[in-house]
Amino acid sequence: MQTERMTAWFEATASRHSRRVYTAAPVDSETLDTLASACEGFHPYPDARVTLVTEPGTDIFTGVIGSYGKVTGAPHVLCVIVDEDAPFAQQHAGYVGEAAVLEATSLGLGTCWIGGFFDPEKAARLVRLGENERVVAVSPVGIAVDDYSGSERAMRTMSSAHKRKSLERIVPEGTAGWPDWALAAVECARIAPSAVNRQPWRFRMRNRDLLISRDSPIEMPRVTKALDCGIAMLHIQLGALSKGVMGRWEDLAEGPTMARFVPLGEPE
Numbered sequence: 001m002q003t004e005r006m007t008a009w010f011e012a013t014a015s016r017h018s019r020r021v022y023t024a025a026p027v028d029s030e031t032l033d034t035l036a037s038a039c040e041g042f043h044p045y046p047d048a049r050v051t052l053v054t055e056p057g058t059d060i061f062t063g064v065i066g067s068y069g070k071v072t073g074a075p076h077v078l079c080v081i082v083d084e085d086a087p088f089a090q091q092h093a094g095y096v097g098e099a100a101v102l103e104a105t106s107l108g109l110g111t112c113w114i115g116g117f118f119d120p121e122k123a124a125r126l127v128r129l130g131e132n133e134r135v136v137a138v139s140p141v142g143i144a145v146d147d148y149s150g151s152e153r154a155m156r157t158m159s160s161a162h163k164r165k166s167l168e169r170i171v172p173e174g175t176a177g178w179p180d181w182a183l184a185a186v187e188c189a190r191i192a193p194s195a196v197n198r199q200p201w202r203f204r205m206r207n208r209d210l211l212i213s214r215d216s217p218i219e220m221p222r223v224t225k226a227l228d229c230g231i232a233m234l235h236i237q238l239g240a241l242s243k244g245v246m247g248r249w250e251d252l253a254e255g256p257t258m259a260r261f262v263p264l265g266e267p268e
């Protein structure tokens with residue numbers, strides 16, 4: 001992955017907010033091409049991918065206007081696709097889906113992860129799916145309206161969208177003695193989006209590695225915590241890189257512990 005793109009994604013983590021009301025104006029084709037190629041070109045895992053649907057031609061968003069989840073006016077849609085049989089596909093989907101969301105943000109476009117309030121059958125008809133593939137989440141893409149509309153404002157209040165858990169909550173063992181890169185990494189993960197803003201991620205250091213876990217071993221059926229954690233995993237990598245530290249994720253299946261970030265190049 002190009003460091004230049006990752007730097008742009010890191011910057012986008014601070015300005016990204018979920019946007020649900022769009023002007024309906026199509027995005028120019030050059031910008032759409034850039035986003036589509038970023039989706040196609042970023043394929044670190046065989047079991048998760050993202051496709052930009054430029055002309056969905058149907059409303060796949062099922063939320064009720066005025067309540068959580070209604071997206072209106074979105075001219076384009078990102079579909080996040082998993083291989084259902086692969087054990088780590090959900091966290092990989094969060095990782096690649098968030099890359100697409102941050103790429104869109106860096107291009108000046110609005111997005112909103114939607115895991116619950118979309119029609120999976122309609123979404124499946126928008127993309128060509130392999131035998132074991134399923135659309136696990138979608139995002140509108142477009143020009144968000146300048147002012148938050150009444151319904152969007154109400155929704156944001158309902159889910160306290162901007163609020164995030166304290167560092168103490170998400171790092172229960174504390175951060176004493178942590179290197180700078182790890183602190184920057186968890187600060188970046190803290191602002192990551194999650195379903196109903198539940199922030200189910202917890203972090204701890206083991207030797208030189210940073211581990212991510214779910215807040216409990218209990219998974220959710222429709223929108224998994226693993227999907228949220230995959231999003232946070234990309235943010236960890238971007239936060240570490242902001243301090244000059246590259247690294248790689250290794251998946252783990254150890255109870256609630258989901259993966260280990262192994263730093264590769266720590267500056268002197």
Ligand SMILES: Cc1cc2nc3c(=O)[nH]c(=O)nc-3n(C[C@H](O)[C@H](O)[C@H](O)COP(=O)(O)O)c2cc1C
Binds near residue numbers: 068118193223
């Ligand atoms: C995996 C996932 C699924 C989500 N599903 C929905 C959804 O179905 N409807 C909705 O309105 N928002 C959905 N959201 C958006 C969250 O509510 C939002 O990210 C969170 O409240 C934090 O706000 P922010 O994105 O503005 O930082 C989802 C977010 C994630 C990461």
